[in-house]
Amino acid sequence: MxxxxxxxxxxxxxxxxxxxxxxxxxxxxxxxxxxxxxxxxxxxxxxxxxxxYGYTGPEIAVEYMKRYFKDTNGKYLDCGAGTGPLGVHNVKSTITFFSRILDTYDGLLCCGCFVPSHLEPDCVEDWCRIVKPGGIVFIVMNQRWLSQEPAYNEGKLDGAFQKRVDEGKWELVVREQRDKYLTENVAEVFVFKVK
Structure with missing residues (x-):
């Protein structure tokens, strides 16, 4: 525990x-x-x-992008792209992100968007639909929200992820923690492969 x-x-x-x-x-x-x-x-x-504030989400995300986004010609969605720091941290890579709507993507990244009053857990249903089979979805978030945010705690967010596993829509590839995500908070990193 x-x-x-x-x-x-x-x-x-x-x-x-x-x-x-x-x-x-x-x-x-x-x-x-x-x-x-x-x-x-x-x-x-x-x-x-x-x-x-010591936010290192984009740096953590780039490490996982390099590990899991293998097709450098693929179409990847940066969910919640904001000001685009992932693009800045990713300049040495050849991965291209799209912040506009396409029909399907080869992968999706969600970094720092599962925070209070932002994404609802069931948004992952759409992610399973718009990411091609074999595509990667990965999420980098502040671990504290899994226990402290009412929209996510008590297994709500984990349950939304697991529901898609149980339905055969994606499989969990990796779940890891990383230190110093935001000041002394821990990052929770999820990597899913869409089926």
Whole structure:
């Protein structure tokens, strides 16, 4: 049994409003339009802020992309691409990401999107549909949300993943933890192969 992760109480020593921007982005009660407006307002400082919090999700994701996305001519979806830090970290690779809608993809990456008030667990049903058989779906997320976020805790997110395994839609290839994902939080990494 793993220890319960510490709450995220990061406070910057800077005088600007970075902590409130981060905390606001993961708070509930906002419509999709309001959430988009929050991120639009934060976009020019987002990458800088996340680096100051010790966020290493894109670096972790690139390691897994190089390991599992073998077809460099494939079509890969960056789910929740945001400001595109994966593209920046991935410049030495020949993998191309699409943030526009195509009918099918050779793989899908979801990095840092399973956070409060963002993705619902059942979104993975669509991922099984749009990723071609044999394609890879991998998820990099803050492990704490598996126990602390009501939309994901008590097995809700794990259950959504397992349901697709049980239905024969994908298989779990790897589940690993990585230290120092966001300050001292641990990353939970899932790699699935679509059937």
């Amino acid at each position: 793993t220890a319960e992760p510490a709450p995220f109480d990061h406070e910057d020593t800077n005088t600007d409003d970075r902590p409130s921007r981060f905390k606001k982005s993961i708070s509930g009660g906002f419509s999709v339009t309001e959430k988009v407006a929050q991120y639009d307002a934060w976009a020019n400082k987002y990458d800088e802020d996340m680096r100051s």
